Amino acid sequence: MCSVLIVYASRYGATATAAGRLANLLEENQDTRVLLSEMAHVEPAQLQAADLIVIGGPIYAGRIVADVPRFCDSQRETLLRSRVGLFISCLYEGDQARTQLGMAYPQWLQQHACAQADLGGAVKLRRLKFVDRFLMHSVAKVREDVDRIRMDAVSGFAAELRACLER
Numbered sequence: 001m002c003s004v005l006i007v008y009a010s011r012y013g014a015t016a017t018a019a020g021r022l023a024n025l026l027e028e029n030q031d032t033r034v035l036l037s038e039m040a041h042v043e044p045a046q047l048q049a050a051d052l053i054v055i056g057g058p059i060y061a062g063r064i065v066a067d068v069p070r071f072c073d074s075q076r077e078t079l080l081r082s083r084v085g086l087f088i089s090c091l092y093e094g095d096q097a098r099t100q101l102g103m104a105y106p107q108w109l110q111q112h113a114c115a116q117a118d119l120g121g122a123v124k125l126r127r128l129k130f131v132d133r134f135l136m137h138s139v140a141k142v143r144e145d146v147d148r149i150r151m152d153a154v155s156g157f158a159a160e161l162r163a164c165l166e167r
């Protein structure tokens with residue numbers, strides 16, 4: 001039995017949704033047990049017990065939310081002893097998303113990670129705080145809810161993570 005811990009930060013729920021979809025795919029393998037945890041609530045014992053730690057967070061104004069690099073730095077020794085996968089949730093695609101992914105995690109962790117992915121993102125306008133809704137309307141021109149969490153990316157990432165577990 002393999003145990004996978006998915007630790008995520010999420011402001012409005014999209015990264016949590018992507019993490020949940022990833023967990024469902026990984027659990028299709030009956031030998032894999034997946035624990036999902038918000039970054040703020042993860043316990044050291046959960047990190048120690050995992051065969052693979054997957055870390056995810058959303059991108060705002062080009063950067064991953066600050067909780068994520070803070071968490072990575074605080075758990076540096078544990079992460080370097082573990083298999084690690086990294087993902088972001090964002091609305092940009094292609095080169096812009098790749099650039100955001102390349103800047104999201106500390107270099108030492110990117111070099112150590114066995115898989116990295118951009119899983120796409122989602123926005124539910126009514127959930128956003130006023131200032132974020134304003135930015136979505138006026139800067140990003142997003143005028144209605146979008147769900148661009150890409151299941152092809154989630155399933156490709158799940159396959160890479162399974163390969164990590166077999167190494």
Ligand SMILES: Cc1cc2nc3c(=O)[nH]c(=O)nc-3n(C[C@H](O)[C@H](O)[C@H](O)COP(=O)(O)O)c2cc1C
Pocket residue numbers: 009010011012013014015016058059060061062063089090091092093100120121122123128131132133135136
């Ligand atoms: C105010 C605001 C700024 C955003 N900035 C970016 C950005 O710079 N690049 C991007 O790809 N997506 C951006 N997004 C989209 C989010 O990354 C995406 O909706 C993500 O799925 C949100 O995840 P969460 O609900 O877990 O916080 C932004 C969204 C909001 C509301």
